[in-house]
Amino acid sequence: MSKNNSPFEYFYQVPSAQQLLDFAFSKASSKSASLPKTLPNLEKIKRKEMKRIETSKDILTKKVKSIIKSVPNLDTLPEFYRRLSHLLVNNDDLRKNLGRLNGTLPIIQRLERDYKRKVTYQRTSKQCAAARVEYFGRCSSVIRKQSKTLxxxxxxxxxxxxxxxxxxxLPSVVIAGYPNVGKSTLVGKISSAQPQISEYPFTTKQIYLGIYYDKFGSRYFQVIDTPGILDRPMSKRNYIEKQAILALNTIATIIIFVFDPTAASGYDVISQIKLLEEVKQIFSEDLEIPIKIVINKIDFATSDEINLLLSKLTEMKLISNSEDIIRTNAKDGENVDEILKYLLKFFKNRDFRR
Ligand SMILES: Nc1nc2c(ncn2[C@@H]2O[C@H](COP(=O)(O)OP(=O)(O)OP(=O)(O)O)[C@@H](O)[C@H]2O)c(=O)[nH]1
Ligand SMILES: [Mg+2]
Structure with missing residues (x-):
């Protein structure tokens, strides 16, 4: 698995019980044993039926094993994926169903032994074929019982x-801030290429993932935009969104919190500050993930608006020095290089590899 792929990309399509059986039995019926010409007729038939039984067992067990193997091992999965997978499918249910499917393997094997033996006792070719058909029937019922699991x-x-x-x-820069403050615009400007877009589980919106390449063309860090996740007070979030935040916790190296000091985004600065406090609580209190504050839309904001925001942040002890705050106009890319400079220095000064 390449480090850039989701582990679930290798979870292959799971056949229905009927597809599984059709596949195993049609292959088994077309298989014939290579037999010495001198063998008595009944013995030839017995061997042929035993071969069919064995082949169908081989195919069924191989298929069942490959289904089980294609599910990523939840216990060794990185926490980010484990949390998201639990959100989507409930890992305990997934484990139980895998266990149930795995339980068919010894049954199919036992049936193979029993019916091969049964074939050896038969006196006519018709009886041999009937034993094999009975074996197919028993296997069918074992597999059909797994329909819901499959x-x-x-x-x-x-x-x-x-x-x-x-x-x-890669280290991850997670962008937070109220809607419309300019998060996506910033992600686009920080990334070296067009950000990739993918679905974030359970949100109607998407996750934007930008990559910053260093001057040698190597991936240096990724920028993650989180619409619908880190843009509202916790009290307005449901369980699933809270869990999605916990998943982000496991990968965030640093948070950039974006403010819009103007009324343009539709959210006043007090609400935005409250969100900053919550993000700080979630990411910084125990985990000590640093938060860098950015004031955006400086092309548009009045100095009164910017000063009001700065004084509120100081008053609430969220900043100690207003010089630490980066001020940008993401739309035109103004001062975005300040963010880049800050991030490059930040990553250089610490061992960010997880
Ligand atoms: N004047 C000005 N407009 C900006 C700036 N940054 C972003 N915008 C505009 O603000 C609007 C919202 O920007 P987005 O980047 O979509 O904001 P967002 O935070 O990603 O919004 P959501 O995805 O809804 O959470 C867009 O029309 C941008 O063009 C800026 O620095 N100055
Ligand atoms: Mg956006």
């Missing part, structure tokens, strides 16, 4: 395809 796994696969591919090796 459907569940296929649904999991479809749901898990939504999980965004983030690079867990």
């Amino acid at each position: 459907q569940f796994l296929e649904k999991c696969r479809i749901d898990l395809m939504q999980v965004p591919s983030v690079d867990l090796i």
Whole structure:
């Protein structure tokens, strides 16, 4: 697996019980044993039927094992993916269903042994064929009992395809701030190329992922925009959104919190400051993930608006020095290089690799 792919990309399509059986039995019926010409007729037939039984067992067990193997191992998955997967499909249900499917393997194997033995006792070719048909019937019923499990796994696969591919090796800059303050514009300006867009589980919006390449063309850090996730007070969030935030917790190296000091975004500065306090609580209190504050839309904001915001931030002890705040006009890219300079210095000064 490449480090840039979601582990769930390799969770292959899960067949229905019927597809699984059709596949195994049609292959088994076309298989014939290579037999010495001198063998008595009945013995030839017995061997042929035993070969069919064995082949169908081989195919069924191989298929079942490959389904189980294609599901990423939840216990070794990075926490970010484990949390998102739990949100989407409930990891305990996934484990239980995998266990149930795995339980068919010894049954199919036991049936193979029993019915191969049964074939050896038969006296006519008709009886041999009947024993093999009976074996197919018993296997069918074992597999059919897994119909719901197979459907569940296929649904999991479809749901898990939504999980965004983030690079867990690269440091992650997570952008937070109220809607309309200029987060996406900033992500676009910080990234070296057009940000990728993918679905973020359970939000109607998407996650924007930008990559910054260093001068040698290597991926240096990623910028993650979080519409619908870090743009509202916690009290307005449902369980799922709170969990999605917890997933972000596991990958964020640094947060950039964007303010719009004007009334243009539609949110007053007090609400924006409250959100900053919450983001600080979630990301910085225990985890000590630093937050860098950016005041955006300086082309448009009056100095009174900017000063009001700065004095409120100081008053609430959220900043100690207003010089630390980067002021940008993301629309025209003005001062965005200040953010870049800050980030490059920040990453250079610490071992950010997780
Ligand atoms: N004048 C001015 N407009 C800006 C600036 N940055 C962003 N905008 C504009 O503000 C609007 C919102 O910008 P977005 O980047 O979409 O804001 P956002 O925070 O991503 O919004 P959501 O995705 O809804 O949360 C757009 O029309 C931008 O062109 C800026 O620095 N100055
Ligand atoms: Mg946006």
